[in-house]
Amino acid sequence: MANSMKTIEQLIVDKHTTSLHRGFHLWPKLKNGKLPALGDHRWTADLILSTWLQAETATPPSNGREHRVGNSGGGFDVLDFKFLPEDRRLSNDVATDLSLPLNRRPYDRRIEIPIPFYGAGMSFGSISEQVMCARAKAAQAWKTFTCTGEGGYPESLLAYKDHVITQVATGMFGVREETIQHAPIIEFKYAQGAKPGLGGHLLGDKVTSSVATMRESLPWISLFSPFPFHSVYSVEDHKKHVDWIKTINPKALVSVKVSTPTDIDMVAVGSYYAGAHIVHIDGSYGGTGAAPEIAKKTIAMPIEFAIPKVHRYLSQEGVRQEIVVMASGGIRTAYDVAKAIALGADGAILGTTELVALGCTRCSNCERGRGCPFGLTTTDPELSQLVEIDWGAERLSNLYRSFQLQLADLLRRLGLTAIRDLVGRTDLLIYRGHAGVR
């Protein structure tokens, strides 16, 4: 009866959604069920499937599927933890504190998140409104954050506004007084790890009427965010930007997103002196809706090398205790989060991981034609219905829960009770060489 009330389009969406959900459930559990063409060096088939599993079960995989490292042969994949012998580990009864204060300055509002990670900026246009809302809903449930990216602030996000970071980037798409006033945190995006120094690029196919309206542009015309901010050529100029935000929304914390050049340490210190509360360093192997392959592979350094550099330099400068360092760009697993923290970050920012939890296979066709065939990185009205907000939010919540369990377990095995105590503890890491951690 219900079926007869639905339109054909809805029935088609229902049919495929049901099949997809069944597939997401089935594939990770199949014995030797690796999809032959799934995965790559960074995101192996095992990592993708184990992320699906965590998004469904809210626990780390118990079927032996690798969920900690990929097979890239470097960075996080060659680092492991130096766990205590079993008899010296903390018992499961011991409470662990994973919370992360996002303002360490002696002034401005206090914001603390109960888990040491939040969601990366993904714009409306690069992802669907449904995915944006699912991410925001999960962020709300976990009292953490997600970020608008540079594509405007859909009205549907207002319900979650206390957990949404507004991004201000060079194209200023969708940046308005009210979207700055809504947000507890404003993120300036100076650069993005996947396309450092190249600005943003939304291909014409994805600039639908609604995207164009949101960005105050024309439909079906490619949109570029230029690089750099043409009003910022110095730390003083940058401070002017921060002041501008603080004038419009005095309560907001300010985050500064930068990529990872050789002088990332200087950039981080500059951000501190400009008044930022958070410096967000985005490594070169991070995600994107569209970027030149040459930029992804070649320009700027991976996050694993940038974190210790920034941590050390801020410490030497004597300001490390006053600024929060968030790392992103290649953080895939709970173990990556912990390793980033041990290398010197305070917390991590998740982007691709969240999309994988929602069914992304990393096929890299986000920018092509109608966009993502799974309804994630698309603005196609039909495809975007493949992700239902509540379903998506639950998957993300489950993933967060699994990460939370793993981080708590990691701390106990290291003999620590608070994630803050792990910051910069490279003495708790082991380098496994290019053989990787298997």
Place this chain on the structure above:
Amino acid sequence: MYQRYQLQTSPTPEIVPFPNRTRVKVKKRGLAMHLLKELVHYRRNPEVALSRPCIYGVFSGPVGVFAPRSNSCVGCLRCTIEHPEMVQVDLNPEHRHLGDSYFTPEHVDTTCYEARTGRIPVKGAGYRGPFGGDGWDGMWTDMSEIVRPTRDGIHGREFISTSVDIGQKPPFLTIDEQGIAIAEGVRTFSLPIPVLFDMPPASVLSLKFLQISMTTAQAAETLLILPVKVLNEFRLQGQQVIPLASHGDADALMELRSTPLMIELDGWNEALFREIQTRFPKSTICLRHDCGSGEELLKHYHSGVRVFHMVANYHGLGSDGRFVLDLIREAHKSFVDAGCRDAVTLLGTGGIIAAEHVPKAIICGLDAIALDTPLLAALQAQFVGECADREKSPFTLPGRLAVDWGVQRLKNLLVSWRDQLLEVLGAMGLRDVRRLRGEMGRAMFQKELEREAFSGIEGYGQ
């Protein structure tokens, strides 16, 4: 009058079917049963039953799902995720056989895309490859966070120069009594792109191939290096051609009907070098030299050579087995240490097979590169076995090779590579590729970054 450098691109599809990365297989009987079930279930809405899980048209052929069109598959895997019992997507073994161990199938894919479209490969999602590695893969280029407006150059609003000067350059000007600079000793010419075409392997030498290379070099305002005997045999001439002369080729050089811009000497031969200097006083002489030690190059500098063409094998290995990246760095440093780097031009060939290798090679010290295997891959040449040896490697060009098609493919490749060079320069905030040469501060090496980041971590360096 100033003119912006421009090569016209045009979509130029492959002439030989290109194996897709993935292959789609279906279980026909299971599929038929499934379809029947769905037709019954959705009997009032057959459109729903017939709706397919692919948005790229893999199942939209005349017999739909029963004969999937693998060539349309982009590897998203939605079909197999929706229907694991009936559809399988695996890696196509034919695709895995493209190229060789150095010029990998992924390189062939990328080169063909560039030659087909003339565009910069742009994709969604993050980087998929290994973390770093040996050779070029262990090197990253810098970017600048907030400086300068030259990024605009990438979108054509501002100028970023990719011109390079080749030839003999005095390290300083000599001023005469009237205070006028004396140009003695200056013998340079400029190319609008830091890319030349190296001589092709014997296995592909044919009139058609040479016509393609010559015409493209002419259109791109760059140079093509060819053995002088080949030039004479095929009666080729023009400013775009650089004759390569070996011992005993002095007479063959005299048969040329025009004075070449540059003559390349195949290995050091003092007698031939002096003879060419005498017979072709207006031509620049370049020494083609197996990649080896910087000391050797310096020795030839002192003999009067000012343009060097360092040649590694197709896999980027020099005569002593070291990788071309290290050899370029060493050569560059030798000239810097000797205080004569600005007086010489360094060209390089071998192992430079991707657009990203061009800025990397220039950062390491080259002025320009001479392309080899990427030209062949763009023309859909097949690699037969391992193709490392410059003399003996067997490549097979498509039988239906057409000159117009080949020229456009190579033009597209050059445009794509130049645009990618602009991306890298723009990200760094450089307006001129000449400023990139030897700018080691613009490079980051995995070994050094790893040492800086991980030293102190147990197990590192052991």
